[in-house]
Amino acid sequence: MKEGGIIVAAIYYAIGTLIDGKGNHTKGLLCGPIAVHPKWQQQGVGPILIEFTMQKAAELEYPYILITSNPLYYARFGFTPAFKNEIHLEGIDNAAEAPFFMMKILDESKKIPAEVFHHPSCYSVFQEDVEQFDKMFPYQEKRVLSGQLR
Numbered sequence: 001m002k003e004g005g006i007i008v009a010a011i012y013y014a015i016g017t018l019i020d021g022k023g024n025h026t027k028g029l030l031c032g033p034i035a036v037h038p039k040w041q042q043q044g045v046g047p048i049l050i051e052f053t054m055q056k057a058a059e060l061e062y063p064y065i066l067i068t069s070n071p072l073y074y075a076r077f078g079f080t081p082a083f084k085n086e087i088h089l090e091g092i093d094n095a096a097e098a099p100f101f102m103m104k105i106l107d108e109s110k111k112i113p114a115e116v117f118h119h120p121s122c123y124s125v126f127q128e129d130v131e132q133f134d135k136m137f138p139y140q141e142k143r144v145l146s147g148q149l150r
């Protein structure tokens with residue numbers, strides 16, 4: 001989202017797959033991160049991006065969106081803990097993922113297999129490649145700011 005030619009907010013999502021024990025695949029979206037410039041926070045910008053994502057995903061006929069984030073914030077958009085639908089995240093202990101791994105079902109008519117969500121392939125990166133990529137930009141200190149969801 002741009003304001004006066006400056007990017008003030010962004011949301012990212014990628015396609016992943018739920019695979020059940022019988023090998024059935026159902027593609028869906030993994031959403032996040034989302035970030036709003038501190039000056040623009042608390043003014044409804046984040047919700048605009050989240051609502052836009054949900055609308056776009058439904059138009060593209062994805063039956064669900066998943067997110068790993070703060071359950072208190074995302075509950076207001078209808079996200080509920082994914083384990084309630086017997087859906088888990090690959091590579092993470094079930095106890096560690098709940099309640100941060102959340103789901104929003106967009107198409108109630110579609111049967112979503114209760115099983116494991118496999119990350120979008122673009123999430124598989126080599127640490128060395130990430131470090132090389134980061135070197136293209138000026139050094140940034142990692143900080144936790146007040147508007148950050150935890």
Ligand SMILES: CC(C)(COP(=O)(O)OP(=O)(O)OC[C@H]1O[C@@H](n2cnc3c(N)ncnc32)[C@H](O)[C@@H]1OP(=O)(O)O)[C@@H](O)C(=O)NCCC(=O)NCCS
Pocket residue numbers: 032033034035036037040041042043044045046047068069070072073147148149150
């Ligand atoms: C989280 C973020 C995207 C929200 O965007 P926003 O445009 O400020 O969203 P809103 O306008 O809905 O305002 C923030 C709301 O979140 C609430 N909130 C803030 N921290 C919260 C928390 N830890 N738990 C629950 N709610 C929280 C605020 O109280 C406010 O609620 P209100 O509308 O009832 O007053 C934005 O604050 C941000 O970019 N934070 C830094 C990056 C980040 O944490 N991203 C999320 C990782 S997925």
